[in-house]
Amino acid sequence: MVFGRERVEYKTPDQVRLMRRAGLVVADTLAAVRAAARPGLSTADLDAVAVKAIADAGAAPSFLGYHGFPGVICTSVNDEVIHGIPGDRVLAAGDLVSIDCGAIVEGWHGDSAISFVLGAGGALDHTLPDDDLVAAGADLQDIALVRTTETAMWAGIAALASAKRLNAVGAAVETAVELAAELGGGEYGIVEEYVGHGIGSAMHQPPDVHNYRTAGAGPRLRSGMCLAIEPMITRGGAETRVLEDDWTVVTVDGSRAAHWEHSTAIMENGIVVLTAVDGGAERLGMFGVTPVPLD
Helix, strand or coil: CEECCCCEECCCHHHHHHHHHHHHHHHHHHHHHHHHCCCCCEHHHHHHHHHHHHHHCCCEECCCCHHHCCCCEEEEECCEEECCCCCCCECCCCCEEEEEEEEEECCEEEEEEEEEEEECCEECCCCCCHHHHHHCCCCHHHHHHHHHHHHHHHHHHHHCCCCCECHHHHHHHHHHHHHHHHHHCCCCEECCCCCEEECCCCCCEEEEECCCCCCCCCCECCCCCEEEECCEEECCCCCEEECCCCCCEEECCCCCEEECEEEEEEECCEEEECCCCCCCHHHHHCCCCCCCCCC
C-alpha cells in the first residue's frame, strides 16, 4: 500500500517477514565481513566475503549495480564517511572501518551498517574495557566515536516506539550525540547531507529520516512503515565532499567518521529491528523498549 504526498510504502505483516529474512542475511554478512577483517587484507577482499555470504544465503545484493555502484558492500575507511568502493586499499591496524550492506529476498530489501576499529588481529570489540582496548593498540577517541554513533542510532530507533512524528528520531539522535560530547569532552559532527530512509520493495524510499533536529514535525508514524535509521558522525566538522570516483564521501577536515544503520519496522503493537539478530532486544532494552515478535 502506498499513501501520502511522499508516497510512503506501508507493508503488510507478511511483507515485513520477508524483509526480516533479508535483514538476517545482511546481519550474517556483516558478521562474516567483520570476522574476516584484519590488517593486510584489501577492501576488495572484504567485498569477496560479502559476495559469498549473500550468495550462500540464496539472496541478491542490493548495492551491486545500484546507480552503477561496483561493489556488494560499501567499505569506508578513516575519513571516508560512506559509499567507499571496495578495491585495492590495504587495511592497517588502527584503521576505523565502516561497512554498509544490503540484500534482497523475494524482492524485499534489508540494509544495515557497522563500524569498528581494526586491531593487529582483527576487528576490536568496542564494548571491551578501555584498558583492554588500549593494550590492543586502539585510539580511544576512535572507540568513543564508534560507541557514540551506535548509541545514537539505537536512541533514534527507540524513539520510534513511542513517537507520533518522524522528527522524534533526529531529535533523539542529536541528543545522544550531544550527551556523549558533554560526557567525553570531545567534538562530534553530525553529517546532514546524507540521511536515513524508508526501505521495502526498493532500497531507498520516502521518507527521509534526518539524524538531527528539524523544524517540521515530519510524517506521522504508522504501522507498516519500515525505516533505515543511520547516523553518520565525525570526530570533527560535519562538512563533507565527494571524491573523484563520484561515490566516496569524505570529511572536509580529514576527521574520522563512523556509520551505523539498522532497518526497523513499525508494527501495530510496537517495533522490531529487522537487521538485528535479536530483533533489537538487547540494545532497545536499555531504553525500556521491547521489540515485538514477528512469528
